[in-house]
Amino acid sequence: MEKKISTAVVRRLPRYYRYLSELLENGIDRISSQELSRAMNVTASQIRQDFNNFGGFGQQGYGYSVEVLKEEIGRILGLDQQFRVIILGAGNLGQALAGYGGFARRGFIMSALFDVNPEKIGQKVGDLVVRDMKDLARYVRENTVHIAALTLPKAKAPEVAKTLTDMGVHAFWNFAATDLKLPSDAVVENVHLAESLMRLSYNIVNQSRDE
């Protein structure tokens, strides 16, 4: 069995992927851990350790093929697959997620958008039409749903998440300012913007400590 990959590594993988994409766009097809190290502000040692969690992708004396490395990391991240994402809550944030085209390029298809507000239901948001939250169960039954993005008030989020897990959806991209209590086979990625902003203000207020 494979060894457990730490969350620290998983946090870095998408960033590697992004850098490698940029390199490829700039026509750079080969790179050493040391060059990557300078560009990304991590140690070359860490880069090699990270990659070797998944087996070596490089060649001694040569370095890494940018294309191969990008491909492999993409595969590790699941970017060779397609994920169908439904968005719960058609507020500003839900609409922003629905409208942003960049996700589709990585295989994340925003496939439906739900809300309870009668004024929003039926409205177009990007390619999607806002659906009635009442139709959620039927939609999930009739369509494949890999990921549910929760962009609804924190009071509503746990209840909707519960409904969804009961119907077999077990991956959540959670923007609601609460920690979901979910079955152990559920996967959650939290995006707590208010907390992010507080970390920023911490660093502003305590800036002198770092210098």
Place this chain on the structure above:
Amino acid sequence: MEKKISTAVVRRLPRYYRYLSELLENGIDRISSQELSRAMNVTASQIRQDFNNFGGFGQQGYGYSVEVLKEEIGRILGLDQQFRVIILGAGNLGQALAGYGGFARRGFIMSALFDVNPEKIGQKVGDLVVRDMKDLARYVRENTVHIAALTLPKAKAPEVAKTLTDMGVHAFWNFAATDLKLPSDAVVENVHLAESLMRLSYNIVNQSRDE
């Protein structure tokens, strides 16, 4: 001089703050590290270590006053201050940030919203009117700006960030999918949604590893 606080601790502080706020709302005015530990899924030991980075807020044999603790952590995070935030880019995400009322409660005042698109300029978004990006320099000169939220395309972000740092703004909430190269006295908090989504898909694809 104070000891350096690790980023791991800083990441946890806003979550403590959120929990304490909830406890207070529920009328709970006293808690032990052990109770908090169970509620938050961290060890009691870690909680006490975290708090003691800033001096003890508790009382032996009693525990912590929820109100005092919340107050103190809030102060550490800078929530006793007001921060004026300008938003660069009035796309869906910029509008979402401008429209969300929750930030103001914590002292983050969304005070202006800029875009280059003539069709957007002049439109109302929540309480704000979209301003012309050309007026940015004048605005910054004439108004206090603590934080700049960058919700613009990654191609534009570095240039705008540069302009802002030159004008003395040195705290950035960066939503653009790029790493800003900024002076060392700048403070940056990145929110890379695409990377967040990739971590989620990683965990979906590699779920069996964890179980």
Place this chain on the structure above:
DNA sequence: TAGATTGTTAATCGATTAACAATC
């Protein structure tokens, strides 16, 4: 072959957990 750079083991560093004396 010589030079370069990986893959991998060993050393170090830092963060988390455990333990317990201090004290309310």
Place this chain on the structure above:
DNA sequence: TAGATTGTTAATCGATTAACAATC
């Protein structure tokens, strides 16, 4: 005073960095 729980030191664990043998 006895019981409870913090504050803090010591032990452990895991992640990062350094070093170098393997090898392209």
